[in-house]
Amino acid sequence: MKDFAFHRPASVKDAVALLRAHSSGKVLAGGQSLLPVLKLELAEPSDLVSLGQLKELRDIRVDGGKLAIGALATHDQVHHSAEVKKAIPALAHLAGGIGDAQVRNRGTIGGSVAHADPAADYPAALVGLGATVITDRRSIAADDFFTGLFTTALAADELVTAVQFPVPKRAAYAKFAHRASKYALVGVFVAETAGGVRVAVTGAGPKVFRLAAYEAALGKKLAPASLDGIAVSSADLNGDAEASAEYRAHLIGVMARRAIQALA
Amino acid sequence: MTTQGIGAAVRRKEDRRFLLGKGNYVDDITLSNQSYAVFVRSMYAHAKITKIDTKAAKAAPGVLAVFTGDDVAADGLGTLPCGWLVKSKDGSNMVEPPHPALAQGKVRHVGDPVAMVIATSKAAARAAAGLVDVGYDVLPAIGLVNDAVKPGAPAVHDEAPNNLCYDWHIGDPAAVDAAFAKAAHVVDLDLTNNRLAPNAIEPRAAIGDYDVANDHYTLYTTSQNPHVIRLLMGAFTLHVPEHKLRVVAPDVGGGFGSKIFHYAEELMVTWASRKLGRPVKWTAERSESFLSDAHGRDHVTSAKLALDAGGKILGLRVRTLANLGAYLSTFGSSVPTYLYATLLSGPYDMPAIYAEVKAAFTNTVPVDAYRGAGRPEAAYVLERIMDKAARQIGMDRVEIRRKNLIRVDQFPYQTQVALQYDTGNYQATLDLALEQIDYPNYDKRKAASAAKGKLRGFGISTYIEACGIAPSAIAGALGARAGLYEAATVRVNPTGSVTVFTGTHSHGQGHETTFAQLVAEKLGMPVDNVDAAAVGGSAVVKALDKVIDKGKKIAAHLLEASAGDIEFKDGNYRVVGTDRAKAFGEIAFTAYVPHNYPIETLEPGLEESAYYDPKNFTFPGGCHLVEVEVDPDTGVVDVVDVAIADDVGTIINPMIVDGQAHGGLAQGIGQALYEEVRYDAAGQLTNGSYMDYCMPRAADLPNFKVGNHVTPCTHNPIGVKGVGECGAIGVPPAVINAVIDALTPLGVTDISMPATPEKVWRAIQAARTTTTTKKGG
Numbered sequence A: 001m002k003d004f005a006f007h008r009p010a011s012v013k014d015a016v017a018l019l020r021a022h023s024s025g026k027v028l029a030g031g032q033s034l035l036p037v038l039k040l041e042l043a044e045p046s047d048l049v050s051l052g053q054l055k056e057l058r059d060i061r062v063d064g065g066k067l068a069i070g071a072l073a074t075h076d077q078v079h080h081s082a083e084v085k086k087a088i089p090a091l092a093h094l095a096g097g098i099g100d101a102q103v104r105n106r107g108t109i110g111g112s113v114a115h116a117d118p119a120a121d122y123p124a125a126l127v128g129l130g131a132t133v134i135t136d137r138r139s140i141a142a143d144d145f146f147t148g149l150f151t152t153a154l155a156a157d158e159l160v161t162a163v164q165f166p167v168p169k170r171a172a173y174a175k176f177a178h179r180a181s182k183y184a185l186v187g188v189f190v191a192e193t194a195g196g197v198r199v200a201v202t203g204a205g206p207k208v209f210r211l212a213a214y215e216a217a218l219g220k221k222l223a224p225a226s227l228d229g230i231a232v233s234s235a236d237l238n239g240d241a242e243a244s245a246e247y248r249a250h251l252i253g254v255m256a257r258r259a260i261q262a263l264a
Numbered sequence B: 001m002t003t004q005g006i007g008a009a010v011r012r013k014e015d016r017r018f019l020l021g022k023g024n025y026v027d028d029i030t031l032s033n034q035s036y037a038v039f040v041r042s043m044y045a046h047a048k049i050t051k052i053d054t055k056a057a058k059a060a061p062g063v064l065a066v067f068t069g070d071d072v073a074a075d076g077l078g079t080l081p082c083g084w085l086v087k088s089k090d091g092s093n094m095v096e097p098p099h100p101a102l103a104q105g106k107v108r109h110v111g112d113p114v115a116m117v118i119a120t121s122k123a124a125a126r127a128a129a130g131l132v133d134v135g136y137d138v139l140p141a142i143g144l145v146n147d148a149v150k151p152g153a154p155a156v157h158d159e160a161p162n163n164l165c166y167d168w169h170i171g172d173p174a175a176v177d178a179a180f181a182k183a184a185h186v187v188d189l190d191l192t193n194n195r196l197a198p199n200a201i202e203p204r205a206a207i208g209d210y211d212v213a214n215d216h217y218t219l220y221t222t223s224q225n226p227h228v229i230r231l232l233m234g235a236f237t238l239h240v241p242e243h244k245l246r247v248v249a250p251d252v253g254g255g256f257g258s259k260i261f262h263y264a265e266e267l268m269v270t271w272a273s274r275k276l277g278r279p280v281k282w283t284a285e286r287s288e289s290f291l292s293d294a295h296g297r298d299h300v301t302s303a304k305l306a307l308d309a310g311g312k313i314l315g316l317r318v319r320t321l322a323n324l325g326a327y328l329s330t331f332g333s334s335v336p337t338y339l340y341a342t343l344l345s346g347p348y349d350m351p352a353i354y355a356e357v358k359a360a361f362t363n364t365v366p367v368d369a370y371r372g373a374g375r376p377e378a379a380y381v382l383e384r385i386m387d388k389a390a391r392q393i394g395m396d397r398v399e400i401r402r403k404n405l406i407r408v409d410q411f412p413y414q415t416q417v418a419l420q421y422d423t424g425n426y427q428a429t430l431d432l433a434l435e436q437i438d439y440p441n442y443d444k445r446k447a448a449s450a451a452k453g454k455l456r457g458f459g460i461s462t463y464i465e466a467c468g469i470a471p472s473a474i475a476g477a478l479g480a481r482a483g484l485y486e487a488a489t490v491r492v493n494p495t496g497s498v499t500v501f502t503g504t505h506s507h508g509q510g511h512e513t514t515f516a517q518l519v520a521e522k523l524g525m526p527v528d529n530v531d532a533a534a535v536g537g538s539a540v541v542k543a544l545d546k547v548i549d550k551g552k553k554i555a556a557h558l559l560e561a562s563a564g565d566i567e568f569k570d571g572n573y574r575v576v577g578t579d580r581a582k583a584f585g586e587i588a589f590t591a592y593v594p595h596n597y598p599i600e601t602l603e604p605g606l607e608e609s610a611y612y613d614p615k616n617f618t619f620p621g622g623c624h625l626v627e628v629e630v631d632p633d634t635g636v637v638d639v640v641d642v643a644i645a646d647d648v649g650t651i652i653n654p655m656i657v658d659g660q661a662h663g664g665l666a667q668g669i670g671q672a673l674y675e676e677v678r679y680d681a682a683g684q685l686t687n688g689s690y691m692d693y694c695m696p697r698a699a700d701l702p703n704f705k706v707g708n709h710v711t712p713c714t715h716n717p718i719g720v721k722g723v724g725e726c727g728a729i730g731v732p733p734a735v736i737n738a739v740i741d742a743l744t745p746l747g748v749t750d751i752s753m754p755a756t757p758e759k760v761w762r763a764i765q766a767a768r769t770t771t772t773t774k775k776g777g
C-alpha cells in the first residue's frame, strides 16, 4: 500500500469539494473493497476522503411507500433493521448473506453500489426492485446506474448519499455463493412490484442484468413452473474455473425457482 | 495417584498463552536494528534470465542491499539439499538437479526467487523490489504432470531426461502376474490425487541475526524441526559448524508438513545478516505462501485389482506418476515411494503387490510432505478401488472389506511391500464406526433425505497409516540421509518440579501438555509442576525411568535399605513391605543438597537424558464413515454425518486426540470437496488467493463422532501409535465413495477430487443423457 493523505470532512459538501480538489483522490466508506484494492496496489490514490463523520448518511427510514437507506448504513445494520425487515424482508435477508460478520459490520450499501462488483449482492436488489440511487446532486434509476464491470453512472467527484427502494408486494433473493469468496456466483432477485414482476441476476455476467423472458412468463403466473422450457443463454455469461457459463446459466434457473418459492 | 497421567483429558497448558494472544511467533519478534527483506520472484513458469539490473533498486530510499543468484554463487552457498536418496529400478541414483537459494541463469516456477532486497522498512523493501529490472527469455513450460513425460516435452532441468527424477518400483511383478492370471474379477481404476496448498494460518517467516563479536549466527524460523534445519544449514547450505549456529523455532502456527523443509528464505536472511552486520527479517505474504510453500499430493495413478470369485483380493498392480515440482524439496523424493507405495497393502491381507512410481519435474512449486504425506494417496487408491470392486462384483461394500481385512490372529503381519504391522484390530474399528453412525437405520435416513429432494450417499474407508518412521538403520539403508530418533532430557529441579527438554517441536499437537502428562504418570505429580519445553514421548519415558532408578539409589541410602528393596509408587519411594518411605520431592532435594548422600558412589543432581530409536514404524488405522446429501439441482455436496473409529494406540490425552482427529477430518474433507491448487498447462497458478482457493470452514462440517479402539503398539514404551494425520488419510475416499454412492442410482460411476458442485452437476447431466440415450435406443 502506498502512502496517501487522509481527510475526514464534516459534510457532504466538504467531501465533494475535497474530491474536486484532489483529482486522484478516492472516497473511503467501510473499506471492505477499497482496502484490498489498495493492498494489492491496484489503485494508488493520493488522498482518501473518509465519510466516517457523516452520521446523517446512516439513517434508514420509510417514507411515502419508499424505503430510504443512507449510503453509510452497514450491511449488518440493514440485516437487523426493523424497518427493512418489515418493508422488504428480502433485502434484510440479502444483507445478512453478504461476506462474513466482519465484512457486514464495516461494509456499507453506498460502497457496495459505488464499487459495482459484478458478483456483489446489492445490485440484484437495486435492479430487481427498481430502486433509485440518490447522490449529492441527482437521482439515478438503478437500471441506468450499473453501466459495466466495476463501472457506474457516477461522476468522479459524485457521492452516493442514499438508495431509495419502492416497497414491493413480495420479493425474495436466492444466492448461490462462490465456495471460496462467498460472493454471488449466481444471485437472483425476484420481486412482485406495482409495475409488474422484475427479475434481476447478479454474479453471472459482467454486470447485474434483468431477465426479460422470465419477467414476461412470471408476469402471467408467478410460479416456478412458469419458467419451465425457458432456456437461459450462456452466451454473455462469465465462465471460469469455478463455474462455466453453462453452469451459471443452469443455476440462474435453479435460483430463480428457489426465489419464487421464498417470496414474502 | 494422579488424575492427570496417561488417559486424562487434561486441558492444554499451552492454550493459556494462545487464548490471551500472548503466543510468541517469529513475526512477533523484533530485534534491535532489524532490517527487512523482500524477495523478487519470477512471474514466469520457465525462463532464461537475460539480465538483472539492481542499480535503481540499490539507489532507492532506505535500501541496504540487493542480492542476486550471482552473490549466492560467489559466496559458495550450497544448493538446498534433498534428504532422501531414491534409486531407480535400474539401480541408478535419482537425478538431483541443483536448487540454488536464488535462481541462477533460469527460473523454473512462478514464485522462484530471483533477487533479495533488504531495506530499513518493509515498505521501502517492497517499493525497491519493484525497481529490480529482470530480463526474461520465456521458455516453454510444463504445468501439468502428465505433460512432463510426453515425448518432446520441454526440459525443466537439462540433467533430467524426460523430466524424470526416478523410475522406481516395489513388490513382486511375477507374483502379481500370476494373481491376475487366475483372477475371477479384475477391477481397473484411473484416478488423480489433487494438488493441495498447505495453508498454515501463520505464513512462513525468518530472522537471521549474526553476532560479529562471537562469530555466531542465530536464526528464528517457522520450523517444525529446527534440529534438521540446523543440520542442513550447517552441513550443506550455510557451511558453518553447528556450534556457530543456533536455530530457534518459537510458537509455530501450523505446519502440516510444509514447515519441515529447508527453504531458501531462511538461509538467505541468515547469510545476509552477516553481510549487512544487522538482523534481517522476512515474513511471507499470503500470496507468496501459495507460490513458495511446498505443495502436497499431485499424483496420477492407474490401479488394477485382482479378486477371486468370492471377493478375496489376489493381487494389486499400481502405476503412479508423481509431480515433484520444479526442484527436489527436502523430503520430496521419499513421499511417493517409501511413504506411499509401502502402504499399498492397506489394512488388507494382500498376497501380491507390485507398484511402479515415476516422479517427474514440472514448472510448479516443489511438492513435498503434507499432512499424511503419501499415505493419503495410498488410502485413496485402495479405498476407491475396493468400492469399485464391490460394485463390479455385486458385493456389499462393508462385506468386501470384512472379507479382506487382516485378522487379529495374523499379527505381526508381513506385507508384500516391506512393512511389518505389529498389531491392530481392524474388525473392531469397523464395527465401532458402524455402530456410531447407526448403520442399521441408514435406509431410513436415505428415505428422509429423498423426501427433501436430496440424494443421500454412504461412504466407507478402512485405512492404515505408518507413523514414527524407523528404525534409523533401515531408513538409512533405504536412502534416508538423516537419523530418525528422538531425544529427551528430564531435569528434576531441587524442589521437585520437573523440566523436560525434547528435540521434537510442537506446532499444534499439544506436546507441552502430553509430555507433562507422561511425567505426571511416572512421577505421580500434577502437570502444573512440569514444564515441557518442546519424537519426544518415548524418549521422555526412557529418561524418566532413568530418573526413577537414580532416585531409588538415593532413597535406599536415606532409608538404609538396599536399592533392590525400594519401590517407587504414587510419588513415593518405599522399602517394600514397610511403611518406611520418602517422597519424591525429598529425594530431589537431597540430590541437589547432598548432605546425607552416597557421594562416593553417586553423582549429585537429578537430570537424565535418553535417546530413542524406534524399532519399527507404528501403525495407526481404523474406519471412517461419511454420509452426504447431494442436491441434484445444483450438484452441491453436503457432508451430513461423519463417524470414525481409530486405533491410535495408547491415548495420553483423549481431548487432544479428538482435537487432532477433528483437524485432520476437516483437512481431509477439504481435499475431497473444496481444495485444489490449479495450474494451467503453461505453469501459471490460477487460484493463488483465498478469493479462489477454497478452504473448508467450520460451517461446512458436521459434528464429528470420534471413537477409539486401542491396541497398544508393541514396541515402544508407551504403546502410542500416532493420531495427527489419521483424519486426512482416512476420510477423503470415504467422502468420494459417499458421493458416488449417492449418484449410483443415476448411473454415475466416478467423481474426482475435489467434488465441486459443477463437477457433480455435470456428472449427473452426463449420466442422465447416457441413460436417456440408452432408453431411447
Ligand SMILES: Cc1cc2nc3c(=O)[nH]c(=O)nc-3n(C[C@H](O)[C@H](O)[C@H](O)COP(=O)(O)OP(=O)(O)OC[C@H]3O[C@@H](n4cnc5c(N)ncnc54)[C@H](O)[C@@H]3O)c2cc1C
Pocket (backbone or CB within 6 Å): A026, A027, A028, A029, A030, A031, A032, A033, A034, A035, A051, A071, A097, A098, A099, A100, A103, A106, A107, A108, A109, A110, A111, A112, A114, A115, A117, A119, A120, A121, A122, A158, A159, A160, A161, A181, A182, A183, A184
Ligand atoms: C471477505 C469479503 C467478503 C465479501 N463478500 C461479499 C459478498 O458476499 N457480497 C457482496 O455483495 N459483497 C461482498 N464483499 C464486499 C463488501 O460488501 C463491501 O463492503 C462493499 O463492496 C463495499 O462497501 P464499503 O463500504 O466497504 O466501501 P469501500 O471499500 O470503502 O469503497 C468501495 C468503493 O466505493 C467507493 N465509495 C464508497 N462509498 C461511496 C459513496 N458513498 N459514494 C461514492 N463512492 C463511494 C469507494 O471510493 C471505493 O471505490 C466482501 C468483502 C470482503 C472483504
